[in-house]
Amino acid sequence: MTTPRIRVENLTKHYGDLCVFDDISFEIGASEIVSVVGPSGCGKTTLLRCLNGLITADSGRVVFDGADVTAPIPGIAIVFQDFGLFPWKTVIDNVAYGLTVRGTKRSEARRTAKEYVKLAALEGFEDRFPHQLSGGMQQRAGLARALATEPKVLLMDEPFGALDAQTRELMQFELLQIWDRNPISMLFVTHGIDEAVLMGDRVIVLGGKPSGIHEVIDVPLPRPRDARTVASPEFQELRARVWDLVMTVRRNTI
Amino acid sequence: MSRSHTRTENPSTARSARRPRNVPLLVGLTVGAVLWEVAGRFWLDPIFFAPLSRTALGFLEMVRTGELVEALFESLQLFVIGFSSGAAAGLLLGVLIGRVAAIGAALEDYVTILYVTPPIALVPFILSILGFGVGPKSIIVAWFVFFPVCITTIEGVRAVSPRLLEVSRSFGSGELRTWRDVVIPSTVPYAMSGIRQGIALGFVGVVAAEFLLDASGIGLLLRSFSRLYRMDKLLAAVLLMTALGLLIMALGRLAERRFAPWRQ
Amino acid sequence: MAAVTRPRTELSRGGRAASRIITLGAIAAIWQYSVPRFGRDFMATPFGIARAVPEVLLQDARVWPGAAETFGVVARGMGFAIVAGTLIGLAMGRMPGLAKAVAPYVNGSYATPMIAVLPLFTLWLGFNTSATFALVVFAAVPPMAVSAWDGAASVPQRYLEVARSFGARRRDIWFGVAIPASLPYLLAGFRLASGRALSAVVIAEFLIGTGNGLGNHVMRLAQTFKHDQAVVAVLILTAVGLFLAVGVEAITRRVFPWFRRTT
Numbered sequence: 059m060t061t062p063r064i065r066v067e068n069l070t071k072h073y074g075d076l077c078v079f080d081d082i083s084f085e086i087g088a089s090e091i092v093s094v095v096g097p098s099g100c101g102k103t104t105l106l107r108c109l110n111g112l113i114t115a116d117s118g119r120v121v122f123d124g125a126d127v128t129a130p131i132p133g134i135a136i137v138f139q140d141f142g143l144f145p146w147k148t149v150i151d152n153v154a155y156g157l158t159v160r161g162t163k164r165s166e167a168r169r170t171a172k173e174y175v176k177l178a179a180l181e182g183f184e185d186r187f188p189h190q191l192s193g194g195m196q197q198r199a200g201l202a203r204a205l206a207t208e209p210k211v212l213l214m215d216e217p218f219g220a221l222d223a224q225t226r227e228l229m230q231f232e233l234l235q236i237w238d239r240n241p242i243s244m245l246f247v248t249h250g251i252d253e254a255v256l257m258g259d260r261v262i263v264l265g266g267k268p269s270g271i272h273e274v275i276d277v278p279l280p281r282p283r284d285a286r287t288v289a290s291p292e293f294q295e296l297r298a299r300v301w302d303l304v305m306t307v308r309r310n311t312i
Numbered sequence: 313m314s315r316s317h318t319r320t321e322n323p324s325t326a327r328s329a330r331r332p333r334n335v336p337l338l339v340g341l342t343v344g345a346v347l348w349e350v351a352g353r354f355w356l357d358p359i360f361f362a363p364l365s366r367t368a369l370g371f372l373e374m375v376r377t378g379e380l381v382e383a384l385f386e387s388l389q390l391f392v393i394g395f396s397s398g399a400a401a402g403l404l405l406g407v408l409i410g411r412v413a414a415i416g417a418a419l420e421d422y423v424t425i426l427y428v429t430p431p432i433a434l435v436p437f438i439l440s441i442l443g444f445g446v447g448p449k450s451i452i453v454a455w456f457v458f459f460p461v462c463i464t465t466i467e468g469v470r471a472v473s474p475r476l477l478e479v480s481r482s483f484g485s486g487e488l489r490t491w492r493d494v495v496i497p498s499t500v501p502y503a504m505s506g507i508r509q510g511i512a513l514g515f516v517g518v519v520a521a522e523f524l525l526d527a528s529g530i531g532l533l534l535r536s537f538s539r540l541y542r543m544d545k546l547l548a549a550v551l552l553m554t555a556l557g558l559l560i561m562a563l564g565r566l567a568e569r570r571f572a573p574w575r576q
Numbered sequence: 577m578a579a580v581t582r583p584r585t586e587l588s589r590g591g592r593a594a595s596r597i598i599t600l601g602a603i604a605a606i607w608q609y610s611v612p613r614f615g616r617d618f619m620a621t622p623f624g625i626a627r628a629v630p631e632v633l634l635q636d637a638r639v640w641p642g643a644a645e646t647f648g649v650v651a652r653g654m655g656f657a658i659v660a661g662t663l664i665g666l667a668m669g670r671m672p673g674l675a676k677a678v679a680p681y682v683n684g685s686y687a688t689p690m691i692a693v694l695p696l697f698t699l700w701l702g703f704n705t706s707a708t709f710a711l712v713v714f715a716a717v718p719p720m721a722v723s724a725w726d727g728a729a730s731v732p733q734r735y736l737e738v739a740r741s742f743g744a745r746r747r748d749i750w751f752g753v754a755i756p757a758s759l760p761y762l763l764a765g766f767r768l769a770s771g772r773a774l775s776a777v778v779i780a781e782f783l784i785g786t787g788n789g790l791g792n793h794v795m796r797l798a799q800t801f802k803h804d805q806a807v808v809a810v811l812i813l814t815a816v817g818l819f820l821a822v823g824v825e826a827i828t829r830r831v832f833p834w835f836r837r838t839t
Contacts, residue, residue: 110482112481129484130484132484135483136479140475142475142478144493144497146497146498146572147493155483155493156483159484159489159493160484207483336674336677337676337677337679337680339677340676340677340680340681341680360700417591417596418595418596418598421596422603424818425814428814428817428818428820428821429813429814430771430774430813430817432775432779433791433810433813435782436782436794436795436797436799436806437620439799440618440798440799440801440803441615441616515689516691519692520779523691523783524783534692538695538699541699546695547696549692550692550693550695553689553692554684554688557684557686557687557688558684558687560687561687
């Protein structure tokens with residue numbers, strides 16, 4: 059890891075008297091995936107929004123490509139848990155959205171969007187409205203929309219949290235495949251411990267009151283990862299370790 | 313409307329139930345028609361009632377003499393003027409109240425208070441201040457239309473999904489783009505349902521204005537038929553009102569769906 | 577710029593109160609200023625209305641008897657419409673065949689402007705409160721029936737299955753499941769119906785013109801150019817309308833704590 063893609067320094071956020079998290083620092087390298095796990099209410103989602111500049115932290119900085127992030131910027135894209143697709147836009151227009159917002163001509167944006175629709179395996183569904191798609195397909199569209207802007211950092215806010223268990227598993231492997239072809243930096247916020255280990259090069263465990271980084275675990279599992287990774291004893295061992303940590307944090311937090 | 317994550321592909325059952333068309337419907341209509349005819353011929357005083365057959369003939373006569381077309385045209389003019397001004401004002405004020413916190417806090421209570429007051433209560437004031445004429449009558453129609461449009465627009469503007477606003481912000485969308493991509497599309501269905509109600513109420517307003525101020529159009533027809541005890545024509549005119557009302561409701565629903573094809 | 581890109585800017589409590597008072601003051605001032613300059617001298621003004629409030633409410637001998645007559649008709653008409661409309665609607669909801677046969681009449685009377693049928697009622701029943709009562713019923717039954725119909729047709733099948741699996745009798749299913757489950761719809765119907773009933777009574781009183789109801793009183797005050805007093809009389813209608821729209825729901829919420837409004 060030479061120069062980190064994005065660097066978080068001593069980030070602190072309060073809501074009124076409530077301190078959400080305190081003094082958080084970490085880095086994400088180029089082509090690195092960092093998972094964040096922790097009990098509900100530990101500020102995972104708030105942290106992710108700070109990285110995008112949707113929320114400004116009270117103190118500390120987020121540095122991306124050598125500059126402070128204070129507002130949403132083109133190099134960073136988010137995928138939301140509840141997809142956040144525009145119900146009145148078709149799939150292709152949803153995917154093209156990020157490009158048109160940045161001033162790309164509609165026809166050109168659609169051409170680019172088409173590639174990402176293909177990447178997300180949504181060919182043939184370009185002209186459907188979101189409510190006509192299954193949850194998994196909607197989230198693939200959400201992913202395609204984020205990727206279409208060619209971000210350098212992808213922020214994933216529990217992206218598979220609203221999906222059923224089977225779809226979630228499938229989507230995890232699909233995301234890994236997409237990432238193998240286009241390895242960008244990723245912050246992966248999740249509830250799922252398996253998911254965190256499977257995706258991440260490192261897993262950050264948040265916890266405490268106010269929450270901070272409890273521990274960072276390296277995940278040296280080889281890539282490309284797939285269903286066999288999950289079956290390996292190394293995976294199981296890492297998974298058990300993260301599980302223990304999260305349980306400890308939970309006991310101490312509540 | 314934040315239902316983007318639920319998968320709903322069922323054709324709206326409620327709507328198909330509301331538009332029944334088959335055997336029971338025909339039975340219902342036939343029984344009604346027969347009862348009407350029998351009651352009109354054998355039971356009820358012919359001075360105060362007319363059987364279906366005579367009512368139908370009365371309708372045809374109204375069409376033939378041209379009085380009906382003339383009246384409808386006159387009422388339509390009043391409707392167009394009143395409706396367009398009432399709806400425009402309702403949309404404008406609705407967006408302002410819904411979107412601008414200061415204006416909302418200041419004006420919303422007054423709109424609500426006027427909304428629960430029967431709109432017809434405006435009539436005596438208009439009558440004694442402005443008297444007769446197209447202008448005063450249009451004001452009454454506009455007053456009827458204004459409230460449903462304004463109230464539903466407020467609701468619509470407020471119902472804009474915070475998630476979608478966040479999405480647009482995360483992609484760096486500017487204010488104007490956000491209005492175009494998020495605020496307006498999510499408000500339109502609400503505003504359309506307000507406009508649908510506004511059309512129906514505007515129709516009531518037209519009849520009310522033409523009845524209570526200087527008689528004209530359909531109101532004049534209803535008034536003169538009842539004074540002349542022309543029950544055949546009076547019943548025909550009332551039924552025509554019913555038909556127009558149903559037509560307006562159906563058109564409104566159609567428009568509502570036309571403007572939001574992305575809803576299930 | 578801040579309007580959209582941030583979550584809607586909420587005013588503080590004090591800010592809301594302040595902006596309300598300021599707006600009220602501004603509207604009143606403009607109104608008070610404009611009437612003598614641009615309007616007619618008999619038009620209502622804020623000060624005039626304020627002065628007329630005690631006068632109308634305490635001294636006018638015709639206001640309260642008029643209100644009693646008017647709201648008496650509304651109450652009787654609504655009572656009738658609630659029972660009849662709910663019965664019709666629930667029957668339609670449980671019997672689809674009947675619903676299809678009756679739907680054109682319910683929808684048709686809903687869509688007919690009530691003023692259009694008033695001439696019929698006055699011919700049949702005379703220029704008196706019977707015609708007013710009939711118009712109130714005509715106005716209030718369709719929304720009650722349609723709402724009850726929607727409610728009964730949308731009782732979640734699951735509840736019915738649960739009730740049946742526990743061996744509930746027909747009566748238990750109606751009073752224990754069907755009616756509570758459709759309560760939100762019935763309440764929505766009541767809101768619509770009571771609004772229409774209020775309009776109906778005023779329309780009838782304006783048009784019939786010979787009675788002593790609140791509507792007649794408003795009309796007479798306006799025609800004798802006592803607009804301040806007329807506005808106060810209208811405000812009584814507003815208060816009742818507000819109670820019917822908001823108060824009734826608040827009471828329901830108190831009586832049935834599980835109740836949530838479905839929108």
